[in-house]
Structures are given as structure tokens and as C-alpha cells.
Amino acid sequence: METAVVAVCSAVLLLGAGFHIYWGLGGRIGADVSLPQHEDGGPAVKETAVGALAVGVVLALVLLLLLGFAGQIRLPLPHWQLKTAVLIWAAVFTVRALSWSRYFGLFKRVRNTRFARYDSLLYSPSCLLVGLGLFLLALADAA
Template identity: 80%
Template sequence: MDMAVVAACSAVLLFGAGFHLYWGLGGRLGAGVSLPQREDGSPAMKETAAGALLVGLVLTLVFVLVLGFAGLIQLPVAHWLQKTAIIFWAAIFTLRALSWSRYFGLFKRVRNTRFARYDSLLYSPSCLLLGLGFFLLALTDAA
């Protein structure tokens, strides 16, 4: 198991989880670029605290999965099931990064908004890093 990949994926997950939990609890720093925007800058989806908290919780659980898969903590789930979940999340994060969606992903069509710039520079590359890192973890798993 490549601990540098585990560390990089963990750092990205914790950073993302932290921001989503912060937004879900009412924080405003960065909130203006946290959701996709239409060409005119208006939100493409409704901002909800529950949605942000849910994403933060999911990212936290994926972080715990990474720690368990790497053998750093003990999870009450069979290793093969953890590996299946790692591959699932690898696909999810890679698809998010490479999405042909109108508003997000490296191949998005709307590129002139504040969110789009952050998505191109931070969000999509982070998802691609996670996706590729997770695939690498699954491929190098010796268990």
C-alpha cells in the first residue's frame, strides 16, 4: 500500500469534508463559489445546509474507508467489500472530474463564472486526484 497516496487522498477528503461541514453549519467563506452558476452568475441549484452537511458526512465516511482499506484503522467490514467500495468511489470521483456536464467537470460548457474557474483549478482536479489515487490503491492492494 502506497502511504503517500493514502496521505494525499486523505488530505483532499478532509479538506473537502471540512469545507462542506463548515458551509452546512452556516459558514460563508467560499460559499459564493461552492455551487455551479449559470452564465449570468445566478445559482444553478439551490443551496441548502442539509445538502452541504450530507456531502461533508459522505466525504468523512469515504476518508474512514480509506483509513480502513489502508489498514490504519479496523473496520467491521470484509476487506474485499472495502476494496469494492474504493473502486466504486474511484469511479465516482473520476466521473465527476471528467464530466461533460453543463456546469462542472473538466469538459463543462459554462466556463465564464466564478464557480467554473474554481472548478477548473481546484474542484475537478481534486476529484481526478481522488479517482486516480483510489484506483491506484485498489491496484496495489496486496491483501
């Protein structure tokens, strides 16, 4: 089961990192639903290439962390540090998914925008899946 959890979480993180890096490099596919929107459809946050690239790099680093923790790659960190980092990121992804923020999370208040629909159907469930998967892996680890 742990192999399946690693595979699913890795796929979600790789896809998320890929899209964010693509947007950061100027890609436009999906960009119109990549950021929270006000009720009138206007952007709630400013779009920046640096921001998109930063998110992409962070997601890629979390992927490397996951692969290192799962023993798929070798990282120059002790196992306890990898486990601690996995638990921290598990909390970050779970909180993102369950947020009561105005614009994102499963309990968001603004629900009538294109971003909100994608967030409800794809982004927040993906974050919850990764968060719970990381928790499962870290808590199942006996080392």
C-alpha cells in the same frame, strides 16, 4: 508510494469534508464559489444546509473507508468489501472530474463563472486526484 497516495487522498477528503460541514453549519467563507452558476452568475442549484452537510458526511465516510482499506484504522468489514467500495468511489470521483456536465467537470460547457474557474483549477482536479489515487490503491492491493 502507497503511503503518500493515502496521505494526499486523505488530506483532500478531509479538507473537502471540513468545508462542506462548515458551509452546512452556516459558514460563508468560500460559499459564493461552492455551487455551479448559470452564465449570468446566478445559482444553477439551490443552496441548502442539509445538502452541504450531507456531502460533508459522505466525504468523511469515504475518508474512513480509505483509512480502513489502507489499514490505518479497523473497520468491521471484510477486506473485499472495503476494496469494492474503494473501487466504486474511485469511479465516482473520476467521473465527477471528467464529467461533460453543463456546469462542472473538466469538460463542462459553462466556463465563464467564478464557480467554473474554481472548478477547473481546484474542484475537478482534486476529484481526479482522489479518483485516480483510489484506483491506484485498489489495483495495487494484492490481498
